Amino acid sequence: MEIKAKILEKLQNVLDPELGINVVDLGLIYKIEVKDGTAFILMTLTTPGCPLHDSIAGGVKRALRDIEGIQDVNVQITWNPPWSPDRMSEKALRQLGFLS
Amino acid sequence: MTANHTYETNIRIPFSFIIFGLLAFFLSQILLFLSTRQLSTGEMRLPVVLSAVHLLVIGFALMTAMGAMYQLVPVVFLTPIWNESFAFIQMVVTSLGILSFSISLAFNIQMAIFSGLLLTCGIVMFLWQMFMTLKKQKKRTVITLFVGTALICLLLTIGLGLTLAYHFWSGRQLIDHDLIFKAHILLGFSGWFTLLIFGFSYKMVPMFSLAHHFSMNTARYVYIFYISGLVLTFISFITANDRLLSAGLQLMAVGYGLFAYHMFAILKKRMKKKLDKPFLFALLAIVFGVILHIAAAGFSFESEIHSRIFSIIIYCYLFGWIVLSIIGYLYKIVPFLWWTHRYSKKIGKEAVPTLKQMINEKWIVMECCLFVASLIGMIAALASSSTGLFYLAQGGMVLFSGLFACTIGSVLLK
Numbered sequence: 384m385e386i387k388a389k390i391l392e393k394l395q396n397v398l399d400p401e402l403g404i405n406v407v408d409l410g411l412i413y414k415i416e417v418k419d420g421t422a423f424i425l426m427t428l429t430t431p432g433c434p435l436h437d438s439i440a441g442g443v444k445r446a447l448r449d450i451e452g453i454q455d456v457n458v459q460i461t462w463n464p465p466w467s468p469d470r471m472s473e474k475a476l477r478q479l480g481f482l483s
Numbered sequence: 484m485t486a487n488h489t490y491e492t493n494i495r496i497p498f499s500f501i502i503f504g505l506l507a508f509f510l511s512q513i514l515l516f517l518s519t520r521q522l523s524t525g526e527m528r529l530p531v532v533l534s535a536v537h538l539l540v541i542g543f544a545l546m547t548a549m550g551a552m553y554q555l556v557p558v559v560f561l562t563p564i565w566n567e568s569f570a571f572i573q574m575v576v577t578s579l580g581i582l583s584f585s586i587s588l589a590f591n592i593q594m595a596i597f598s599g600l601l602l603t604c605g606i607v608m609f610l611w612q613m614f615m616t617l618k619k620q621k622k623r624t625v626i627t628l629f630v631g632t633a634l635i636c637l638l639l640t641i642g643l644g645l646t647l648a649y650h651f652w653s654g655r656q657l658i659d660h661d662l663i664f665k666a667h668i669l670l671g672f673s674g675w676f677t678l679l680i681f682g683f684s685y686k687m688v689p690m691f692s693l694a695h696h697f698s699m700n701t702a703r704y705v706y707i708f709y710i711s712g713l714v715l716t717f718i719s720f721i722t723a724n725d726r727l728l729s730a731g732l733q734l735m736a737v738g739y740g741l742f743a744y745h746m747f748a749i750l751k752k753r754m755k756k757k758l759d760k761p762f763l764f765a766l767l768a769i770v771f772g773v774i775l776h777i778a779a780a781g782f783s784f785e786s787e788i789h790s791r792i793f794s795i796i797i798y799c800y801l802f803g804w805i806v807l808s809i810i811g812y813l814y815k816i817v818p819f820l821w822w823t824h825r826y827s828k829k830i831g832k833e834a835v836p837t838l839k840q841m842i843n844e845k846w847i848v849m850e851c852c853l854f855v856a857s858l859i860g861m862i863a864a865l866a867s868s869s870t871g872l873f874y875l876a877q878g879g880m881v882l883f884s885g886l887f888a889c890t891i892g893s894v895l896l897k
Contacts, residue, residue, distance in 0.1 A: 400830070400836070401691075402755070432690070435827075437827070442832075468696075480756030
């Protein structure tokens with residue numbers, strides 16, 4: 384399996400505890416890059432004042448540490464562009480009751 | 484722009500404030516229950532009632548608000564707390580101040596000035612902490628304006644409170660005692676608590692409902708109308724002008740109505756269709772607030788303003804708007820705090836519970852229904868001067884405060 388696919392798979396275990404939806408389905412992950420054993424994750428949160436800021440960013444780091452070939456994880460939180468609901472997957476929209 | 488700062492506050496700070504608040508809430512309700520006979524006759528300014536009310540307003544509402552602010556200010560304003568050690572010292576000073584002040588009010592009101600000074604020290608330390616924290620905020624928003632003005636009102640409230648305590652101690656009045664008393668209540672309830680809840684609602688309502696793409700334009704009109712009303716009402720106390728009082732209360736009602744409308748407009752843009760139960764109770768408090776502001780403005784037209792009616796409105800304002808808002812948000816904040824402490828280092832490594840699984844929602848619904856039923860009972864008891872109903876309704880409040888503390892405590896077992 385390609386390393387980026389492995390990363391995405393692992394990130395599906397990182398849930399936003401307020402919503403109970405993982406960061407991938409929420410559309411929080413903007414960019415994934417792997418260079419010289421370091422994974423660079425550019426991501427956002429649903430709101431800039433999210434109290435779960437540190438918890439989710441830390442969760443992303445921990446989730447990727449066990450992947451073979453990754454020695455270090457660098458997580459960057461960005462507010463630009465801000466997160467928008469249309470980034471959510473159909474599964475996430477269903478979980479929120481937005482789609483039946 | 485990317486950011487990798489940490490905004491988490493040491494969990495012991497908010498928790499120590501909140502635990503103190505829960506105990507003060509329970510104690511205040513027991514004291515009010517014991518004063519039922521006097522309260523049912525409409526007599527509010529009794530030593531034990533003053534003690535119970537201050538335990539509720541300062542011991543519970545203010546301490547909980549402070550604890551919540553230590554947690555929320557860093558994340559809402561993206562600014563870490565200025566000095567965490569200072570926060571612990573402030574907690575100890577304020578707690579001692581509240582306890583000694585409540586005891587003084589109940590047993591020796593003349594001496595309340597001394598414990599009041601200790602309490603003032605604690606609150607001023609908090610204000611200093613917030614001033615130093617907010618000063619570092621890079622981009623100020625309308626929420627900063629609401630919270631900043633609320634903090635100024637808190638400072639004025641304690642200044643007025645201290646003046647009242649000086650009157651009791653010296654036996655002479657620096658300024659008309661009744662004027663100071665009214666201004667103390669106005670700035671404490673509508674200036675400090677209401678503006679603070681307004682400010683944080685602008686963050687928490689979209690966050691808990693996952694609302695996006697809404698306009699914040701109405702917020703500035705909320706601020707302008709509410710503050711104008713607050714200032715006019717304050718001036719009406721000084722000038723003893725009933726027309727001005729009526730105009731001030733009407734402006735406040737317009738400001739509050741705009742706030743309620745704005746919250747509704749934000750909720751219409753939400754992605755989370757099924758809202759959590761505790762959050763719904765915080766929203767119910769807004770509905771009570773609208774009714775109370777309209778009632779206060781409406782009754783101010785009466786040629787003879789009945790102090791009994793205003794006493795009931797103030798009671799409802801405290802319980803139905805301020806306390807219910809805090810309760811609703813506390814049911815959300817405590818699971819979050821404990822989850823952060825217990826599970827934030829496990830997320831991504833193993834399965835962790837969601838915040839909803841940290842607290843029993845069925846209990847919350849039952850407790851909040853008990854609270855609302857007791858509140859309605861208290862209103863009926865105050866209006867009819869029925870001692871029996873008073874005992875029943877206040878008994879409900881005592882039961883609620885105990886169950887509330889247990890439910891919040893049960894989160895710590897998760």
